[in-house]
Amino acid sequence: MRHFLTTKNWRLLLAILLFFSSNVFSQNEIIGNVNARKTFSLNGKWQYIVDPYETGFYDYRFKERNINDREAYWSTDIPTNKLDRKEHQYNDKYLLNVPGDWNSQDPKFLYYEGSVWYKKSFDYTKSNAGNKLYLYFGAVNYKADVYLNGIKLGTHKGGFTPFNFEIPDNALKSTNNYLVVKVDDKRYADEIPTLNTDWWNYGGITRDVKLVELPSAAAIRNYAIQLKPVVNTTEVEGWVKLDNAKAGEKISVEIPELKVKKEFTADAGSAKINFKLPTTFQRWSPENPKLYNVVVTTAADKVTDKIGFRTITVDGKKLLLNGKTVFLKGISIHAEVPQEIRRAYSSKDAAMLLGWAKELGCNMVRLAHYPHDEAMTRMADSLGLLVWSEIPVYWTIDFTSDAVLEKAKVQLNEMISRDQNRASVIIWSVGNETPVSEARTRFMSTLLKTARGLDPSRLVSAALEVDYQSEKNLRVIDDPLGEYVDVVAFNEYLGWYGGTPEACRTANWATKYNKPLFISETGAEALGGYHADAGTLWSEEFQEWYYQEQVAMLKRMPDNFTGISPWILADFRSPRRNNATYQEGWNNKGLIDQHGRKKKAFYVMKAYYDSIKN
Missing domain, CATH: 2.60.120.260 (Galactose-binding domain-like)
Structure with missing residues (x-):
């Protein structure tokens, strides 16, 4: 009899065994x-x-x-x-x-x-x-x-x-x-x-x-309630999942302020929901972060949430929020409190970090490089900040491993399951700066398809890497993963990891994909409080010059340029950063320093954002 366990089959069997053994x-x-x-x-x-x-x-x-x-x-x-x-x-x-x-x-x-x-x-x-x-x-x-x-x-x-x-x-x-x-x-x-x-x-x-x-029966396990991802719709769709529900269990969804109450019947423990809102309802947006009390009820259970209703879609080169073009004035954020050198976790921490982002003039934050505490996304809902949320598929993941892919899928599912009702979240990101290869593109595109399947109401993306050393004036983002994302996002550090900031003066950017283009990172380090001339590395003046040149370059970006989230809001700890004079275990690319003080570059970006009207 022919042996059926080929190398490929062995790998698949091993991945299945590893997955289930790790989930006993x-x-x-x-x-x-x-x-x-x-x-x-x-x-x-x-x-x-x-x-x-x-x-x-x-x-x-x-x-x-x-x-x-x-x-x-x-x-x-x-x-x-x-x-x-x-x-x-x-x-x-x-x-x-x-x-x-x-x-x-x-x-x-x-x-x-x-x-x-x-x-x-x-x-x-x-x-x-x-x-x-x-x-x-x-x-x-x-x-x-x-x-x-x-x-x-x-x-x-x-x-x-x-x-x-x-x-x-x-x-x-x-x-x-x-x-x-x-x-x-x-x-x-x-x-x-x-x-x-x-x-x-x-x-x-x-x-x-x-x-x-x-409750032991008909308990509400989870739910997803959002506008259908179609421009100008008033139609709400989603689902409610119950535990130990009897056949025909009734579920009601109510929005008291809008005088909406609809009843649905559960089929095999869950129910698809679909209903329309009155045309007078207010759409959630950065300018008007309107949240409605939404009540989900069964015979035994009741859950109330605050949910905003908005659509986020792509039309060719345009990014549309509620059917209107939106420019993402963003900032990347690590979940850290620099002044106390610790992980951020509380509503107080979220208020500080997102308050800084609002002061910068942002309407968007990239929560890098992992899902942040739920306090962040809920506060972003109330403050009107759009959110890019990401799983930590970072740099050199083993893209050939089916077991590693399953682990990434679990984290992706857990991130989406927690925040699928947050109006602020508009982009699920499946990774950052992953090196191009066939295995990597297969791995990452699988995650993108998984995210779409779990939540078709939002966009999907990943932060791509570019060649900072290129001498060409026109730099084209042609990563094959661009075929699978909704927004082509890339990290560029022109003037920090390649040349000096004046290299921005002749640089032009484009992508081979007819999609919105987003700069997911850019930045330069500066030790807070260290001052010198603009030509001196590590000084606040150098970082200020870097951002001045970046802003000038941004003003001649192509017509599909849809926003930027510089790296990063505040300095953060990193064992990779070991210059004893200027780093000492800190990545000092923050616009705010280790002590919570704003650097000079903060005001460069603030002026740029203040000049842009959506």
Whole structure:
């Protein structure tokens, strides 16, 4: 008999086995809009154990410990008698704030990458004994193994997206529950992102942790409600997904302010929704970020959200918001608070970062290079800032690996599932500066198709890389991935990574694709407070000159030029940046410095944006 396991089949089988083996304890489908549910916060002080050898997970033969192993760190640390040897202990001498990264909380963690065990005790009684209870994490970087009272709830990989596990009834106690999370932020070649990045690898439980209580039947798992992506439409379409719904379960969608209430019937646990809004409804836009209360109800559950209604489409070379041409006055942002050298996570942090963007004159932000906290997208909704949201497929991902592709798809799905009702989000990005090859184009185009399938109401893109060293005056963006994106976006640093800023004077840009053209990055470093003449590298004056030349170049861009998001709003930490005088572990391309002070280049971009009227 002919052997059917060819090399290709072997690779596919291996990818399937790896995917399922890594998801033995996979998370449940994400609960949408957890803030509108009955929740109990587990934020606060958590005890911890630093475990660089992973002693709590592996025995001395480096085999994973049995779930009942009393020496495992997910087991109780309280001896049963005087002879019960315990070589681990959670103690209030060692506490970490949750949410928060560990790097910023103690100097010993500055460069630490490895495993830390978190432990939290809590009491909880369900409001209704028949309800289902879930443990929800806003994000944990990077791998989380979660145990409750010695029972493993699951494992999750991905440092910037939410996940949740159902808590079995036999795992919960009314008092003194013993929650343990093993957090591992080590970098690996076959993960997303991979080994090599240009940002700080902040480890820890970096976002909110909550218990979420849902009805046992007809609970609203998630929903998507938005305008149909057609110019001048008043038609709303989407879906509502229920848990354990009976056949014929009724779902209502109500917008009280518009006096709209529609009822739908669930089919196999979900319902497609489709209805029209009155012509008097206000479209969400940067000038008028109107949000409506939208209420989704079943016989057992009710969820309220604030949703804006707008369309984002492409017509040839034009980018259209609500059917009108829009120019994206953007800025790229890392999820960091530079003054405190930590990961951003709160509404207060979002208000600061997005407030700076508004002060710059932006109507758009690129949230790089990973999904930011939900507080950012919700605040962008209320402030009227358009959002580019991205998964960390960055630089040298293994584009030949089917298993890595599946990991990227999971993160893409988690990003979209959380923010699919945010009017501010107009572009899902599947990566940044990926080197051109057949394998890479196949990998990335698959992600673009996946994003479109998950959410056809928004645009898809990726930040492409260009040759900064080219001597040609006309620089054509012809990356084959341009065929698959809605907006051709590219990163250019002409005058920083190639030549000096006056090189912009003769440079012209174009793309072979009849699509909107967007500059997703440009920038130069300047140490905040360092002043010299414009010809001196690292000075604020050099960065100012760089932006002056860029702005002059932008004014003669082709007619499909649709906007820019310079790199970057604020200085951020990066272990790659090791000039002891001008960097010291910081990427100083920010328009705002490490201390929250605006550099001279900030005002160059502000003047440019103020001169543009949409």
